[in-house]
Amino acid sequence: MESFAGQYYYQSDGTSDGVCGLFLIGLSNQLVEIDFTEFQVDCASGGLLSIVDGWELNGQVFPGDIDHEDPLDERFRTFCGAHKPTKIYLSSQNVALIQFRLPRAGDGFRVTIRFPRNPQPCNVVSLYQDGYYTLKNYGHKKNCSVSIIYPEKIRLVNVDVGVTVSLPEVAFDMETGLTGKCGTNDYVELMDGNGLDTGRMKPRLIFCGADSVTHRDEMILGCQHSVVRLVSSGRFHNSVTFAYKIPSDEEMASISPDHC
Template sequence: CNQLKSIPGDYWYIADEFAPPCAFYLIGGHDKRVELEFLDFNIDCEEGGELSIIDGWELNNQFFPSPNDLPRNLYDERYCGINRPRRKFIASQNAALINFYVPIKGQGFTLRVKFIKNSLPCNVISITHSGTYTLKNYGIKMNCSFSFIFPSIIKTVAVNVGITSTMNFINIPQRRESLQSFFRKQLTPSLKYNSQKTGRERKKRVRMLQIDVEDEREKEGSG
């Protein structure tokens, strides 16, 4: 009953007898945020039923993005009872996780999922297999991260992080890293950079990290 949802729409869950704990992993495009709205809700509290929403994903007992990187205190919210949560939940990035346990047969919930525009994407979780990606801080003091949910080969193209330069980019030596996949029960690959400005900088400077990503499985298959 653990499912990956990447298409907007209405989803529902109705518990069978002896239903186990389940999860919905929600993910949109890199420039999207997850918006959740409950249309119907009935999970018995006295029997230990509960639904929790995590702003991001939990994989292998790790949270992505890190709670320290989230821009607000909205990391884990829990609900039970017969009254549906009234307000909409909007994730900080393109991913959110719903964990739920519905102990009584016939109970459950209906959920509306939307993926809304994120004009300043910073923390991103990716399930795409290849491409070139750029992380920026948009001149704002904040940390950003990029997590890949597949075995990856990462090549750094350009970086401008933590130093002041007259160039738009600072080219660095090509370096490849072979990363293991969450689905192999290893740590989920993740890149993070600190974009905080030094005290000597008076202007807002855009910090960035640009990388090329390849799916390690496709490279092995072509060889």
């Protein structure tokens, strides 16, 4: 895993025919730019290299298929031989992956990695185990998630979901406060699981509404992967601000063994 811009070089010694990966991650408000300057991957020996828009691990992908603007098969680009990368690739979020299998000694590649700014971050993998984050839909119809690859304790700070309309001339009154009766269009999920795909995770809490509380009860997400997911219809300017940190050993001990 690498989070620094610069050049990366790999050359095979011919001792392995397994698949390796360079996991790239920027800050939450960045994208990943991939530019190959050298490329030697032999097709006949079984060599290949793939660029993944997102992260893939053990057959699971983040962002999940239902949360990404492109179909899953269009997010994987595979190359070898004369069919080599000829353009600069830009991810849709702050993570990307270069997967490669190079069984022939001497094969390899050199790549320049940059992290340009993303003015409207949506799906994000957190670089840190704790912090604050505000997840927004910017008034668009889209699903956005913050992925934290740790068990986490989540505390809500500010919620405005399904309340502030995108078109100012279309206004209506709604009671403040949070509710679990959100329908299917605009809501927040706190969820966890042991893989990357949010579609296979268990929702622990679903809510919507408007509230600003700095001392709300905290929820422990006790699996290997914690996610705050915002689903938006495009009718509202949705946002949720939350704090997250690693639970204590005592708090983790209180989680049921079959929780995940």
